[in-house]
Amino acid sequence: MDVTEVSANAFGALGDGTTLCTEAIQAAIDQARAGGGTVRFEPGVYLTGALFLKSGVTFRVDKGVRLLGSRDPSDYPILPTRVPVSKCHGLPPSSMCIAKRTSD
Numbered sequence: 001m002d003v004t005e006v007s008a009n010a011f012g013a014l015g016d017g018t019t020l021c022t023e024a025i026q027a028a029i030d031q032a033r034a035g036g037g038t039v040r041f042e043p044g045v046y047l048t049g050a051l052f053l054k055s056g057v058t059f060r061v062d063k064g065v066r067l068l069g070s071r072d073p074s075d076y077p078i079l080p081t082r083v084p085v086s087k088c089h090g091l092p093p094s095s096m097c098i099a100k101r102t103s104d
Helices: 022-035
Strands: 004-007 016-020 037-040 044-048 057-059 065-069
Touching (some): 004 022, 022 037, 022 044, 022 057
Parallel strands (some): 016 044, 037 057
16 A cells, blocks of 8 residues: 555645635545545644545644634534434534544
8 A cells, every 4th residue: 555645735725724624624535545645734723524534544633733613514414323313412413523434
């Protein structure tokens, strides 16, 4: 497996804390998956919605990097869960980082 390092910033992620970076971060994750690699960030605060993690990808959040969850519910898909909605304080179940059918 060819291990590579992929910068989320190279895909357009801005660590300014206000720009929604979901698509850029997801593109970096998808690129890292192609060769088995590590997604990294330049120091900053990255606003994001749901991210789908993949097998073979290391998601590195170093000192000086912070992921900030979007407050907009539309940035998170509603996914099936075994947790009843009543246990989620009446909100649809969702997460910022999702790993479905992964092996590592």
